[in-house]
Amino acid sequence: MYICICNAVKESDIRDAVGAGVSCFKxxxxxxxxxxxxxxxxxxxxxxxxxxxxxxxxSSNVVSIDAMSTAPVRRIQSTIKVSASATHHQKCIKTIL
Structure with missing residues (x-):
């Protein structure tokens, strides 16, 4: 199924990217x-x-944010595993919020 008509991106393209290691929507x-x-x-x-x-x-290395959560952002960010890509995940969280 096409997700983006303008650039001909299919749902299978998104699955393939995730399978290749993409873990951030940005x-x-x-x-x-x-x-x-x-x-x-x-x-x-x-x-x-x-x-x-x-x-x-x-999902083990991706932070899930509940839209109904009242937890402050700094608490959510503190749940990220410290690794070389932690800064990248924090940028993604800020983009989502």
Whole structure:
């Protein structure tokens, strides 16, 4: 199924990117040129991305944010495992929020 008509991005392209190690929507968006033209694919692209992460089991190094959560952002960020890519994940969290 096409997610982005402007750039001919399919849901399978998103699954392939996640399978190749992409764990941040900002990175996915940049790599596949999602949300760069008309922007109407944003919601479906994010849903497909989160589905692909869940299916791949890659959620262990991805922070999930509950929209109904009242936890402060600094508390959510403190749950990120300290690694070389921790700064990258923090930037992704700020982008999502």
């Amino acid at each position: 990175t996915l968006s940049k790599n596949l040129s999602l949300c760069t033209d008309c922007g109407s694919c944003g919601k479906k692209a994010k849903q497909a991305f989160h589905r692909a992460l869940a299916e791949s089991g890659a």
